[in-house]
Amino acid sequence: MKLRLWFSGAVFLLVAIIAQAQDFVSKYMDENAGDSTLTRISVSPKMMEEILESSVGKNDTTGVADIIAKLKSMQIVNSREEGDTHFRRAEALARKNSARFKELASYDEGNDRGRIFVREQKDHIVELVLLRQEASQFTVINFTGDMNRDFIEQLRHTMLPAPKEDE
Numbered sequence: 001m002k003l004r005l006w007f008s009g010a011v012f013l014l015v016a017i018i019a020q021a022q023d024f025v026s027k028y029m030d031e032n033a034g035d036s037t038l039t040r041i042s043v044s045p046k047m048m049e050e051i052l053e054s055s056v057g058k059n060d061t062t063g064v065a066d067i068i069a070k071l072k073s074m075q076i077v078n079s080r081e082e083g084d085t086h087f088r089r090a091e092a093l094a095r096k097n098s099a100r101f102k103e104l105a106s107y108d109e110g111n112d113r114g115r116i117f118v119r120e121q122k123d124h125i126v127e128l129v130l131l132r133q134e135a136s137q138f139t140v141i142n143f144t145g146d147m148n149r150d151f152i153e154q155l156r157h158t159m160l161p162a163p164k165e166d167e
Contacts, residue, residue: 024101024117024129025075025142028090037081043074071145079138083111086138090131091115101129104152111135118152128152 022030029040048068079086094101094117101117112134119127125148130141 023073023075023127023142023144024094024119025077025140027097028077028093028140031093032086032089035079037079038086039078041076041078043076045072048074070147070151071143073142073144075140075142077138077140077142081136083133083136083138087113087131087133090138090140094129094131101127116152125149125152 025040029038032038048071094103094115101119103115104118105114105116107114114133115129115131117129117131118125119129124146126144126146128143128147128151130139132139132141
């Protein structure tokens, strides 16, 4: 009887821990719940599937379809105001959770800056967070799923500005 009670308690605790595990955007939005300047868009797996079928389809020679098929979700947070404040808060949240998120890339060019953070489990990247500020505009793009380094390199090239000739 004690073993059954102990086992039930352990299962309950495990379920509670898993339920508390939030993705980056959910945590950021919880911490900024009263901020009416932030908008959030969630793209479901079904929507990603429809995008694949309609726009990428059979003409995909770059492997984008395979990459997108491994994503579970995509969330976008945007604000057209207070870009610097939002960027600093999001960056601080990622750095505060440094045991969970590792910085992969960054750039700073005046009022234009960006960061890429990843969360890994074993050898798999399960979450990718793109932070971007351009003047007063702020954007977070949060992917969850099974991602590889090729996917991240493609995102890195689209997010980060090309190096200047003199660098």
